Amino acid sequence: MNNLEKTVYLLKNSKNITVLSGAGMSTNAGIADFRGPNGIYTRADIDYPERIFDFEYFKKDPHLFYKFHREFLKTIENAVPTFTHEFLLKLEKEGKIKSIITQNIDSLHQKAGSEKVLEIHGGVINNYCIECHKFFSYEVLKEKLKSEDIPKCDCGGVIKPDIVFFGEMVKSLDQCQKQVQDSDLLIILGSSLTVTPAAFLPSYAGGKIIIVNKGDISFFYVPEKKLEVYENNDIDSFFKKISNLY
Numbered sequence: 001m002n003n004l005e006k007t008v009y010l011l012k013n014s015k016n017i018t019v020l021s022g023a024g025m026s027t028n029a030g031i032a033d034f035r036g037p038n039g040i041y042t043r044a045d046i047d048y049p050e051r052i053f054d055f056e057y058f059k060k061d062p063h064l065f066y067k068f069h070r071e072f073l074k075t076i077e078n079a080v081p082t083f084t085h086e087f088l089l090k091l092e093k094e095g096k097i098k099s100i101i102t103q104n105i106d107s108l109h110q111k112a113g114s115e116k117v118l119e120i121h122g123g124v125i126n127n128y129c130i131e132c133h134k135f136f137s138y139e140v141l142k143e144k145l146k147s148e149d150i151p152k153c154d155c156g157g158v159i160k161p162d163i164v165f166f167g168e169m170v171k172s173l174d175q176c177q178k179q180v181q182d183s184d185l186l187i188i189l190g191s192s193l194t195v196t197p198a199a200f201l202p203s204y205a206g207g208k209i210i211i212v213n214k215g216d217i218s219f220f221y222v223p224e225k226k227l228e229v230y231e232n233n234d235i236d237s238f239f240k241k242i243s244n245l246y
């Protein structure tokens with residue numbers, strides 16, 4: 001069987017699917033990834049783009065992050081879920097997908113209508129003061145961004161979206177591990193599998209694994225015997241073909 005046939009077979013014969021999505025899931029919606037050919041890490045206008053999501057750097061100087069974040073919020077507000085976000089929703093409605101663990105912070109799975117999303121790296125909707133931990137809604141943060149260069153709390157602390165930066169603990173790791181363990185199929189989409197601990201998750205796979213990713217990927221934590229499909233291809237091109245056969 002080729003990759004298309006194997007994928008269709010596995011989708012039809014699995015009952016408990018977990019998806020692990022990464023930034024490559026959203027590039028067709030116009031949101032840059034980190035490590036792809038047009039990724040944020042290739043941007044010539046930002047010195048050391050890795051610092052954007054570095055918590056220690058943010059505490060010293062949040063300007064770099066907020067310059068990026070203002071632009072990012074506009075991009076994600078205008079972004080429309082891709083063909084594959086919609087296809088995953090269909091599988092979720094059929095009761096096959098039990099969980100979508102996403103490394104993404106763009107809320108596109110939720111925008112598509114998915115209700116089984118676990119945001120392992122958090123998201124942009126909730127915001128907290130890094131000093132007193134007071135909560136700020138997305139709307140309040142956006143208002144503040146109009147008049148304040150760096151949004152601040154009444155206590156003087158800087159407000160930070162609830163995105164997991166490098167140097168911070170990821171969310172719901174135990175729940176994500178359990179989902180991956182309990183699944184009969186893990187589908188990994190658009191992730192270079194280089195950001196830990198999310199990259200460790202494939203090593204917990206209880207069932208078979210499908211990977212669709214165009215470009216370099218680390219197989220370090222992918223158990224070879226469980227990897228049924230590795231498709232080095234554009235996610236939407238692949239799933240458009242799958243949907244015709246499924």
Ligand code: CNA
Nearest residue numbers: 022023024033034035104105106190191192214215234235
């Ligand atoms: P990554 O390391 O940037 O890897 C993305 C992978 O996807 C690369 O191998 C790309 O070549 C590949 N890719 C890009 N477009 C496609 C496509 N259309 N079809 C198939 N493959 C494609 O991103 P990871 O998610 O692995 O790294 C984790 C980081 C990136 C997480 O912490 C995210 O929060 C962070 N991030 C998220 C977003 C977002 O929310 N959309 C954007 C940028 C970065």
